[in-house]
Amino acid sequence: MAQQDPQNGASEATLPAVSFAALKPHLFVEAPKANVAVAFYKNVFGAEEVSRTLNPKRKADQEIPHVLSAELKIAGSLFLVADTVDDSATPVKSGGNGVVFALETDDVEGAIAKAVKGGAVVDIEGASGEGRVGKVTDPYGYVWQISAPLKKDAEVVA
């Protein structure tokens, strides 16, 4: 249902398709906490660190160089963690209605326990049709829903 462009009648659907090589959520954390946030995601969610780029400019005047971008991987999915620096044009608050990071595991309780031990706070914990489910907010304000792998029974209706 592409929106029609009043000026020249072209809609985004008629513009040439663009292909993307990657989609990575980029989590901004109040500087200089990205370093500790990366350690949290590695210790608590077993994230694997793929690469890390430090901010060269900052090294001189403070011990912990700010993290420009640390690339992490959980279950084959890449995400980035970075320090928010005041002079960066990064939006401090995304306007969206809220992003929740859904993690699927067969050990929901173990994952929640580990998150809490690492400093996360449990928002909700209970059971759904698909088994145990919990939602935690990590020390950097990001919300993670931990549930059993979703069954693939929904059909595509669009």
Add this chain to the structure above:
Amino acid sequence: MAQQDPQNGASEATLPAVSFAALKPHLFVEAPKANVAVAFYKNVFGAEEVSRTLNPKRKADQEIPHVLSAELKIAGSLFLVADTVDDSATPVKSGGNGVVFALETDDVEGAIAKAVKGGAVVDIEGASGEGRVGKVTDPYGYVWQISAPLKKDAEVVA
């Protein structure tokens, strides 16, 4: 650098590791806009729809059944789009400092043009060391940074 637990000296790192089958960002959109949001991500970013679960409860009293969860894929990465319903326990605003969804493509200008045609607003557009880069906010409040694929020169220092 696992945080020590004062009570029993255990830290999250010593708890048994938990493995995850998937990590999917879950984008909540003000109901009933998830339907149109899914069309936007398909038309503008070429997302592929993998599955869709509708809210059975809602079908009776309004035309557009709310989307409980639409699973989409861009560049092999899965993400979910869902209607936020008042009675759901979904946090309307995630507390994090802001999530930006990083899209990597060789056609940054084409991608930005398509996003704007679809109703997104350009926040920033320019060039960085790695080529053209732009940041757009989509009609649902989510921020997408569109840039050329990042070169892999950063070393892991942790």
